Amino acid sequence: MSLQGPETAKLFDRAMGAMVNGVSSGWRYWGRDDTIVLARGEGSHVYDADGKRYIDYHMGFGPVILGHGDPHVTEAVARAAAEGITFAFTQEREVVAAEKIKEAVPWIERLRFTNTGTEATMHAARLARGFSGRDVLVKFEGQYHGAHDYVMYSAPGMDTEMMGSPYRPIPIPMSSGMPGVINDLIITLPYNDLEAVRRTFRNDGHRIAAILVEPMMGNSMGIMPKEGFLQGLRSVCDEYGTVLIFDEVKTGFRIATGGAAEVFGVVPDVATFAKALGNGVPVAAIAGRGEVLEGWAKGGITQAGTYSGNAISAAAATATVEQLLTGEPMARLQKIGTALMDGVRGIMAEAGVAGAVMGHPSMFGIYFGDEPPTDLRGTATHNEDLYEATMMGMIRRGVLPSPDAHEPWFLSAAHDEDDVAQTLQAFGDSLDEALG
Ligand SMILES: Cc1ncc(COP(=O)(O)O)c(C=O)c1O
The missing domain is CATH 3.40.640.10 (Type I PLP-dependent aspartate aminotransferase-like (Major domain))
Structure with a gap:
């Protein structure tokens, strides 16, 4: 199933006609049907041309610390x-x-x-x-x-x-x-x-x-x-x-x-x-x-x-x-990010998926495997297929982390408790689906 609704697909057609692979940075090209094209962002959310809302954990690969359109x-x-x-x-x-x-x-x-x-x-x-x-x-x-x-x-x-x-x-x-x-x-x-x-x-x-x-x-x-x-x-x-x-x-x-x-x-x-x-x-x-x-x-x-x-x-x-x-954005990030990291750990444990949630509440990564890595070579034991299937399930459900586990999830001070609850629901459902 394509990630593009009809308006997004039309816009991506135009993008393909004007830009190489329709993108301005190679990593953004996810294939003909799955490259995401966004229209706008607000706080912790981004919207595509069909009005589909995503809870954003890309945050531009890290820059957006206060929220979109602060x-x-x-x-x-x-x-x-x-x-x-x-x-x-x-x-x-x-x-x-x-x-x-x-x-x-x-x-x-x-x-x-x-x-x-x-x-x-x-x-x-x-x-x-x-x-x-x-x-x-x-x-x-x-x-x-x-x-x-x-x-x-x-x-x-x-x-x-x-x-x-x-x-x-x-x-x-x-x-x-x-x-x-x-x-x-x-x-x-x-x-x-x-x-x-x-x-x-x-x-x-x-x-x-x-x-x-x-x-x-x-x-x-x-x-x-x-x-x-x-x-x-x-x-x-x-x-x-x-x-x-x-x-x-x-x-x-x-x-x-x-x-x-x-x-x-x-x-x-x-x-x-x-x-x-x-x-x-x-x-x-x-x-x-x-x-x-x-x-x-x-x-x-x-x-x-x-x-x-x-x-x-x-x-x-x-x-x-x-x-x-002012200290406020960091305090929020710490609180919301910790809740999300703990929630992901809990869902993994419940599903019997070994692994680790690593990093900092404002930017963390998820490893699926038996030996949490301490360097790049250690990431070779990560179950990439399970991770990617889970992330793609989340993206279809309107939550937008990177499907590549190397790229952390990025939070902003605009993420809130509702975002965390919806994200954990989507993570649990997508993990169950991926595990079959
Ligand atoms: C640690 C680090 N250094 C440098 C860069 C390059 O930054 P830019 O993409 O703004 O050129 C990146 C980009 O992701 C990065 O993660």
């Missing part, structure tokens, strides 16, 4: 748009937004704005390379840092059998078109394996510019860091003069107002923020502390962008962070 953000953006958006000069709204971010994330000394998570990690990597005079990046299997060539290796959902031994993993490029000559500039390692990190640094530490890490696995089932893992990365970086970059594109302004540094108590040298910073409006920041930022201050390391710090992005960031700083 009135404060909408008003701030409209006002900014009316007064001119792009000047390519420092502007007042940008200064206010930068100060707000510093207030919310107190370890940040200074930052620069950019527009997307991809640009943020690209600039952070260049800054680390320019500062350290080294070329190699360490990243972890199953983590995603955006769509630029330097980081698209051994990404979530890729076949782990190709990745070689966990003692010396083979970095697997995610796409044709990535130049093979840059393969030597990346070392991929299993997440949560501090011994592998230490061993790598004993051999290659003098070549490693940065460790780039999502503090929790925001692109692989919400796997959390083991006790001491992030602290261990911090001390290895200190020992070898390597820059520690937290990629907080998903966790920033989501798992806490102060992001992963607040939750896990480890402070990086540089962090990249995007997504929840603007509640869905494109805005990103590369933030840091200490002497690393001197790379930009003194010149010689390029960071640029026509739209960086534009008025709409800055206004959205200020309005979003201001609301987060």
